[in-house]
Amino acid sequence: MERKIVHVIGTGTIGEPLIGLLCDYKEQLGIGEITFNKNSALRSDRSKVIDLLKRGARLAVNKDRLESFKTLGMDPELETEEAISRASVIIDCTPSGVGHQNKEKYYQKFADQVKGFMAQGSEDGFGVKYARGVNDSVLKSGDNQFVQVVSCNTHNISCITNTIVLDGHGPDNLKEGRYVCVRRANDTSQAGSFIPAPAVGGHSDEMFGSHHAKDAADLFSTLGYDLNMFSSAMKVNSQYMHVLWFALKTKEPINLNEVKDRLMANNLVAMTTKNMTSTVYSFGRDHGHFGRILNQTVVVEQSLHVKNDHEVYGFCFTPQDGNSILSSISAAEHFLYPHSYEDKIQCLSELFFEEI
Numbered sequence: 001m002e003r004k005i006v007h008v009i010g011t012g013t014i015g016e017p018l019i020g021l022l023c024d025y026k027e028q029l030g031i032g033e034i035t036f037n038k039n040s041a042l043r044s045d046r047s048k049v050i051d052l053l054k055r056g057a058r059l060a061v062n063k064d065r066l067e068s069f070k071t072l073g074m075d076p077e078l079e080t081e082e083a084i085s086r087a088s089v090i091i092d093c094t095p096s097g098v099g100h101q102n103k104e105k106y107y108q109k110f111a112d113q114v115k116g117f118m119a120q121g122s123e124d125g126f127g128v129k130y131a132r133g134v135n136d137s138v139l140k141s142g143d144n145q146f147v148q149v150v151s152c153n154t155h156n157i158s159c160i161t162n163t164i165v166l167d168g169h170g171p172d173n174l175k176e177g178r179y180v181c182v183r184r185a186n187d188t189s190q191a192g193s194f195i196p197a198p199a200v201g202g203h204s205d206e207m208f209g210s211h212h213a214k215d216a217a218d219l220f221s222t223l224g225y226d227l228n229m230f231s232s233a234m235k236v237n238s239q240y241m242h243v244l245w246f247a248l249k250t251k252e253p254i255n256l257n258e259v260k261d262r263l264m265a266n267n268l269v270a271m272t273t274k275n276m277t278s279t280v281y282s283f284g285r286d287h288g289h290f291g292r293i294l295n296q297t298v299v300v301e302q303s304l305h306v307k308n309d310h311e312v313y314g315f316c317f318t319p320q321d322g323n324s325i326l327s328s329i330s331a332a333e334h335f336l337y338p339h340s341y342e343d344k345i346q347c348l349s350e351l352f353f354e355e356i
Contacts (some may be wrong), residue, residue: 015093
Protein backbone atom coordinates (compact mmCIF):
# COMPACT_ATOMS: atom_id res chain seq x y z
CA MET A 1 0.00 0.00 0.00
CA GLU A 2 1.27 3.45 -0.93
CA ARG A 3 2.63 5.43 1.99
CA LYS A 4 0.89 8.63 3.08
CA ILE A 5 3.48 10.46 5.16
CA VAL A 6 3.43 14.23 5.72
CA HIS A 7 6.70 15.73 6.95
CA VAL A 8 6.71 19.24 8.42
CA ILE A 9 9.98 21.14 8.73
CA GLY A 10 10.03 23.79 11.45
CA THR A 11 8.00 24.27 14.62
CA GLY A 12 7.41 28.03 14.59
CA THR A 13 4.21 30.06 14.32
CA ILE A 14 3.00 28.00 11.33
CA GLY A 15 4.77 24.69 11.86
CA GLU A 16 3.67 23.97 15.43
CA PRO A 17 -0.12 24.44 14.96
CA LEU A 18 0.09 22.74 11.54
CA ILE A 19 1.64 19.60 13.06
CA GLY A 20 -0.98 19.60 15.80
CA LEU A 21 -3.84 19.99 13.33
CA LEU A 22 -2.51 17.19 11.12
CA CYS A 23 -2.24 14.91 14.14
CA ASP A 24 -5.78 15.68 15.33
CA TYR A 25 -7.32 15.15 11.87
CA LYS A 26 -4.93 12.44 10.72
CA GLU A 27 -7.55 9.74 10.06
CA GLN A 28 -10.09 12.04 8.39
CA LEU A 29 -7.38 13.42 6.09
CA GLY A 30 -6.19 9.92 5.20
CA ILE A 31 -2.67 10.48 6.49
CA GLY A 32 -0.74 7.46 7.71
CA GLU A 33 2.01 9.26 9.57
CA ILE A 34 3.11 12.77 10.57
CA THR A 35 6.79 13.51 11.09
CA PHE A 36 8.49 16.83 11.82
CA ASN A 37 11.99 18.23 11.82
CA LYS A 38 13.42 20.42 14.58
CA ASN A 39 16.67 22.24 13.91
CA SER A 40 17.88 23.33 17.35
CA ALA A 41 17.65 21.56 20.71
CA LEU A 42 16.37 24.32 22.98
CA ARG A 43 15.22 23.89 26.56
CA SER A 44 12.50 26.50 25.97
CA ASP A 45 11.03 24.43 23.10
CA ARG A 46 10.99 21.12 24.95
CA SER A 47 7.41 21.45 26.20
CA LYS A 48 5.90 21.94 22.75
CA VAL A 49 8.01 19.18 21.16
CA ILE A 50 7.00 16.68 23.84
CA ASP A 51 3.32 17.64 23.41
CA LEU A 52 3.55 17.09 19.64
CA LEU A 53 5.14 13.70 20.28
CA LYS A 54 2.27 12.83 22.61
CA ARG A 55 -0.16 13.74 19.84
CA GLY A 56 1.47 11.10 17.64
CA ALA A 57 4.01 13.00 15.53
CA ARG A 58 7.54 11.59 15.13
CA LEU A 59 10.61 13.79 15.57
CA ALA A 60 13.49 14.04 13.10
CA VAL A 61 16.74 15.96 13.68
CA ASN A 62 20.16 16.31 12.11
CA LYS A 63 22.33 13.32 13.00
CA ASP A 64 24.99 15.54 14.61
CA ARG A 65 22.38 16.86 17.05
CA LEU A 66 20.80 13.60 18.18
CA GLU A 67 22.52 13.59 21.57
CA SER A 68 21.68 17.22 22.36
CA PHE A 69 17.97 16.45 21.85
CA LYS A 70 18.16 13.26 23.91
CA THR A 71 19.89 15.13 26.73
CA LEU A 72 16.86 17.43 26.96
CA GLY A 73 14.42 14.52 27.00
CA MET A 74 13.32 14.86 23.36
CA ASP A 75 13.82 11.50 21.66
CA PRO A 76 14.22 11.70 17.87
CA GLU A 77 13.15 8.65 15.88
CA LEU A 78 14.45 9.80 12.52
CA GLU A 79 17.38 11.63 10.98
CA THR A 80 16.69 14.72 8.85
CA GLU A 81 17.55 13.31 5.43
CA GLU A 82 15.91 9.97 6.20
CA ALA A 83 12.63 11.71 7.12
CA ILE A 84 12.64 13.71 3.90
CA SER A 85 13.41 10.70 1.69
CA ARG A 86 10.55 8.60 3.10
CA ALA A 87 7.89 11.34 3.08
CA SER A 88 5.04 11.64 0.59
CA VAL A 89 4.72 15.41 1.06
CA ILE A 90 7.06 18.01 2.57
CA ILE A 91 5.70 21.22 4.17
CA ASP A 92 8.55 23.63 4.88
CA CYS A 93 7.68 26.13 7.64
CA THR A 94 11.16 27.53 8.22
CA PRO A 95 12.04 31.26 8.30
CA SER A 96 12.36 33.23 5.06
CA GLY A 97 15.22 32.07 2.86
CA VAL A 98 15.70 28.69 4.53
CA GLY A 99 13.15 27.03 2.25
CA HIS A 100 15.30 27.84 -0.77
CA GLN A 101 18.37 26.47 0.99
CA ASN A 102 16.53 23.26 1.84
CA LYS A 103 15.34 22.96 -1.74
CA GLU A 104 18.91 23.03 -3.02
CA LYS A 105 20.30 20.83 -0.25
CA TYR A 106 17.54 18.21 0.08
CA TYR A 107 14.38 18.59 -1.96
CA GLN A 108 15.81 18.46 -5.47
CA LYS A 109 17.78 15.39 -4.40
CA PHE A 110 14.59 13.52 -3.48
CA ALA A 111 12.24 15.02 -6.08
CA ASP A 112 11.75 11.62 -7.71
CA GLN A 113 10.61 10.08 -4.40
CA VAL A 114 8.43 12.81 -2.85
CA LYS A 115 5.12 13.82 -4.44
CA GLY A 116 5.20 17.50 -3.50
CA PHE A 117 7.07 20.21 -1.65
CA MET A 118 5.62 23.36 -0.08
CA ALA A 119 7.23 26.48 1.40
CA GLN A 120 5.57 29.32 3.29
CA GLY A 121 5.20 33.05 2.87
CA SER A 122 7.93 35.02 1.15
CA GLU A 123 9.87 32.16 -0.47
CA ASP A 124 9.51 33.83 -3.87
CA GLY A 125 10.59 31.53 -6.69
CA PHE A 126 10.34 28.33 -4.63
CA GLY A 127 7.42 27.13 -6.73
CA VAL A 128 4.00 28.08 -8.07
CA LYS A 129 2.11 30.48 -5.78
CA TYR A 130 -1.02 29.04 -4.20
CA ALA A 131 -3.97 30.02 -1.98
CA ARG A 132 -6.93 27.74 -1.40
CA GLY A 133 -10.11 28.95 -3.03
CA VAL A 134 -8.28 31.25 -5.42
CA ASN A 135 -6.17 29.16 -7.80
CA ASP A 136 -6.73 25.50 -6.93
CA SER A 137 -6.55 24.74 -10.65
CA VAL A 138 -2.75 25.13 -10.63
CA LEU A 139 -2.50 22.00 -8.48
CA LYS A 140 -5.07 19.96 -10.38
CA SER A 141 -2.85 19.88 -13.45
CA GLY A 142 -0.26 17.82 -11.58
CA ASP A 143 2.58 19.78 -13.17
CA ASN A 144 3.65 21.78 -10.13
CA GLN A 145 5.65 19.70 -7.65
CA PHE A 146 6.98 22.77 -5.83
CA VAL A 147 4.42 25.13 -4.28
CA GLN A 148 4.75 28.46 -2.50
CA VAL A 149 1.88 28.96 -0.07
CA VAL A 150 1.54 32.75 -0.10
CA SER A 151 1.68 34.89 3.04
CA CYS A 152 -1.30 35.50 5.32
CA ASN A 153 -1.86 39.07 4.09
CA THR A 154 -1.58 37.95 0.46
CA HIS A 155 -4.28 35.36 1.22
CA ASN A 156 -6.47 38.14 2.61
CA ILE A 157 -5.95 40.55 -0.31
CA SER A 158 -6.56 37.78 -2.85
CA CYS A 159 -9.67 36.41 -1.12
CA ILE A 160 -11.30 39.84 -0.73
CA THR A 161 -10.55 40.81 -4.34
CA ASN A 162 -11.64 37.48 -5.78
CA THR A 163 -14.85 37.28 -3.74
CA ILE A 164 -16.11 40.83 -4.23
CA VAL A 165 -14.87 41.63 -7.73
CA LEU A 166 -13.58 38.72 -9.82
CA ASP A 167 -15.76 35.70 -9.04
CA GLY A 168 -18.42 35.41 -11.73
CA HIS A 169 -17.11 38.43 -13.64
CA GLY A 170 -13.47 37.77 -14.50
CA PRO A 171 -10.34 39.94 -14.33
CA ASP A 172 -11.73 42.80 -16.42
CA ASN A 173 -14.10 43.70 -13.60
CA LEU A 174 -11.25 44.99 -11.43
CA LYS A 175 -10.36 48.46 -12.58
CA GLU A 176 -8.16 49.17 -9.57
CA GLY A 177 -7.29 47.54 -6.26
CA ARG A 178 -5.65 49.54 -3.46
CA TYR A 179 -4.69 48.06 -0.10
CA VAL A 180 -3.07 49.14 3.17
CA CYS A 181 -1.70 46.36 5.39
CA VAL A 182 -1.55 47.45 9.03
CA ARG A 183 0.64 44.70 10.41
CA ARG A 184 1.16 43.51 13.97
CA ALA A 185 4.78 43.85 15.15
CA ASN A 186 5.28 40.18 15.99
CA ASP A 187 3.42 37.06 17.08
CA THR A 188 2.59 36.47 20.74
CA SER A 189 4.89 33.44 20.61
CA GLN A 190 7.89 35.54 19.58
CA ALA A 191 10.14 37.29 22.07
CA GLY A 192 11.89 39.58 19.59
CA SER A 193 11.15 42.10 16.82
CA PHE A 194 8.56 44.06 18.78
CA ILE A 195 8.54 47.81 18.01
CA PRO A 196 7.92 50.74 20.40
CA ALA A 197 5.69 52.75 18.04
CA PRO A 198 3.92 52.51 14.67
CA ALA A 199 6.38 52.36 11.76
CA VAL A 200 5.55 52.96 8.11
CA GLY A 201 7.05 50.91 5.30
CA GLY A 202 8.32 51.84 1.87
CA HIS A 203 7.29 50.80 -1.64
CA SER A 204 9.89 48.40 -2.93
CA ASP A 205 8.10 47.65 -6.19
CA GLU A 206 7.46 50.41 -8.71
CA MET A 207 4.30 48.78 -10.05
CA PHE A 208 2.77 47.16 -6.96
CA GLY A 209 4.18 49.06 -3.96
CA SER A 210 4.80 46.62 -1.11
CA HIS A 211 5.32 42.90 -1.75
CA HIS A 212 1.75 42.08 -0.64
CA ALA A 213 0.05 43.37 -3.80
CA LYS A 214 2.87 42.03 -5.96
CA ASP A 215 2.46 38.56 -4.48
CA ALA A 216 -1.32 38.75 -4.93
CA ALA A 217 -0.92 39.85 -8.55
CA ASP A 218 1.56 37.02 -9.13
CA LEU A 219 -0.92 34.61 -7.57
CA PHE A 220 -3.65 35.74 -9.97
CA SER A 221 -1.20 35.61 -12.88
CA THR A 222 -1.22 31.80 -12.51
CA LEU A 223 -4.81 32.08 -13.81
CA GLY A 224 -3.74 34.33 -16.68
CA TYR A 225 -4.96 37.52 -14.95
CA ASP A 226 -3.07 40.82 -15.22
CA LEU A 227 -4.48 42.95 -12.40
CA ASN A 228 -4.01 46.58 -11.37
CA MET A 229 -3.09 46.25 -7.68
CA PHE A 230 -1.06 48.42 -5.31
CA SER A 231 -0.38 48.06 -1.60
CA SER A 232 1.26 49.94 1.25
CA ALA A 233 2.26 48.48 4.59
CA MET A 234 3.04 49.59 8.11
CA LYS A 235 3.61 47.96 11.50
CA VAL A 236 1.95 48.86 14.78
CA ASN A 237 3.07 48.01 18.31
CA SER A 238 0.56 45.17 18.76
CA GLN A 239 0.75 41.38 18.83
CA TYR A 240 -2.87 40.62 17.96
CA MET A 241 -3.76 40.58 14.26
CA HIS A 242 -2.99 42.27 10.98
CA VAL A 243 -5.61 44.71 9.64
CA LEU A 244 -6.28 45.23 5.92
CA TRP A 245 -7.96 48.31 4.42
CA PHE A 246 -9.11 47.85 0.83
CA ALA A 247 -10.48 50.04 -1.95
CA LEU A 248 -11.74 48.21 -5.04
CA LYS A 249 -12.98 49.91 -8.20
CA THR A 250 -15.21 47.73 -10.37
CA LYS A 251 -16.25 47.85 -14.01
CA GLU A 252 -19.72 46.45 -13.30
CA PRO A 253 -22.01 48.27 -10.85
CA ILE A 254 -22.41 46.80 -7.38
CA ASN A 255 -24.32 47.76 -4.23
CA LEU A 256 -23.68 47.15 -0.55
CA ASN A 257 -26.14 44.27 -0.26
CA GLU A 258 -24.44 42.51 -3.17
CA VAL A 259 -21.05 42.96 -1.50
CA LYS A 260 -22.33 41.41 1.73
CA ASP A 261 -24.08 38.58 -0.09
CA ARG A 262 -20.91 37.72 -1.98
CA LEU A 263 -18.82 37.68 1.19
CA MET A 264 -21.34 35.64 3.16
CA ALA A 265 -21.62 33.06 0.36
CA ASN A 266 -17.90 32.28 0.60
CA ASN A 267 -17.27 29.79 3.42
CA LEU A 268 -13.65 30.95 3.59
CA VAL A 269 -14.84 34.42 4.66
CA ALA A 270 -15.91 35.14 8.24
CA MET A 271 -18.04 38.18 9.04
CA THR A 272 -17.90 40.12 12.29
CA THR A 273 -19.30 43.22 13.94
CA LYS A 274 -16.30 43.33 16.26
CA ASN A 275 -14.06 46.27 15.37
CA MET A 276 -10.99 45.51 17.50
CA THR A 277 -8.26 43.02 16.73
CA SER A 278 -8.14 42.02 20.40
CA THR A 279 -11.74 40.79 20.49
CA VAL A 280 -11.41 38.85 17.23
CA TYR A 281 -8.08 37.41 18.39
CA SER A 282 -9.72 36.41 21.65
CA PHE A 283 -12.46 34.55 19.76
CA GLY A 284 -9.80 32.60 17.86
CA ARG A 285 -8.00 31.80 21.10
CA ASP A 286 -11.20 30.52 22.70
CA HIS A 287 -12.82 28.73 19.74
CA GLY A 288 -10.16 28.08 17.11
CA HIS A 289 -7.90 25.06 16.76
CA PHE A 290 -4.60 25.94 18.47
CA GLY A 291 -6.16 29.40 18.75
CA ARG A 292 -6.22 29.81 14.96
CA ILE A 293 -9.01 31.01 12.71
CA LEU A 294 -8.71 29.06 9.44
CA ASN A 295 -10.83 31.45 7.33
CA GLN A 296 -8.97 33.46 4.72
CA THR A 297 -10.26 36.76 6.14
CA VAL A 298 -12.50 38.27 8.82
CA VAL A 299 -14.52 41.17 7.39
CA VAL A 300 -15.84 43.95 9.64
CA GLU A 301 -19.39 44.22 8.35
CA GLN A 302 -20.14 47.81 9.41
CA SER A 303 -16.93 49.05 7.74
CA LEU A 304 -18.14 48.06 4.27
CA HIS A 305 -19.08 50.97 2.02
CA VAL A 306 -19.99 51.37 -1.64
CA LYS A 307 -19.53 54.70 -3.41
CA ASN A 308 -20.89 55.63 -6.83
CA ASP A 309 -21.95 52.01 -7.48
CA HIS A 310 -18.39 51.13 -8.51
CA GLU A 311 -16.14 51.68 -5.49
CA VAL A 312 -16.03 49.23 -2.57
CA TYR A 313 -14.25 50.13 0.67
CA GLY A 314 -13.80 48.28 3.93
CA PHE A 315 -11.64 46.86 6.70
CA CYS A 316 -10.90 43.22 7.48
CA PHE A 317 -8.61 41.29 9.79
CA THR A 318 -6.02 38.77 8.66
CA PRO A 319 -6.16 35.40 10.48
CA GLN A 320 -2.38 35.18 10.45
CA ASP A 321 -1.09 31.64 10.07
CA GLY A 322 -4.61 30.18 9.96
CA ASN A 323 -5.19 30.81 6.25
CA SER A 324 -1.65 29.64 5.40
CA ILE A 325 -2.19 26.46 7.43
CA LEU A 326 -5.42 25.75 5.55
CA SER A 327 -3.76 26.20 2.16
CA SER A 328 -0.81 24.04 3.24
CA ILE A 329 -3.11 21.16 4.19
CA SER A 330 -5.17 21.66 1.03
CA ALA A 331 -2.05 21.44 -1.15
CA ALA A 332 -0.84 18.38 0.78
CA GLU A 333 -4.16 16.63 0.17
CA HIS A 334 -3.91 17.54 -3.52
CA PHE A 335 -0.66 15.60 -3.69
CA LEU A 336 -1.90 12.68 -1.58
CA TYR A 337 -5.39 12.35 -3.08
CA PRO A 338 -5.50 14.18 -6.44
CA HIS A 339 -8.96 12.84 -7.28
CA SER A 340 -10.67 13.04 -3.89
CA TYR A 341 -8.82 15.80 -2.00
CA GLU A 342 -11.94 18.00 -1.90
CA ASP A 343 -13.85 15.32 0.00
CA LYS A 344 -10.93 14.78 2.39
CA ILE A 345 -10.50 18.46 3.18
CA GLN A 346 -14.15 18.85 4.19
CA CYS A 347 -13.36 17.45 7.64
CA LEU A 348 -11.81 20.86 8.40
CA SER A 349 -15.01 22.76 7.57
CA GLU A 350 -16.02 22.57 11.23
CA LEU A 351 -13.09 24.90 11.94
CA PHE A 352 -14.40 27.68 9.66
CA PHE A 353 -16.59 30.39 11.13
CA GLU A 354 -19.46 32.18 9.36
CA GLU A 355 -19.54 34.81 12.10
CA ILE A 356 -17.02 35.94 14.71
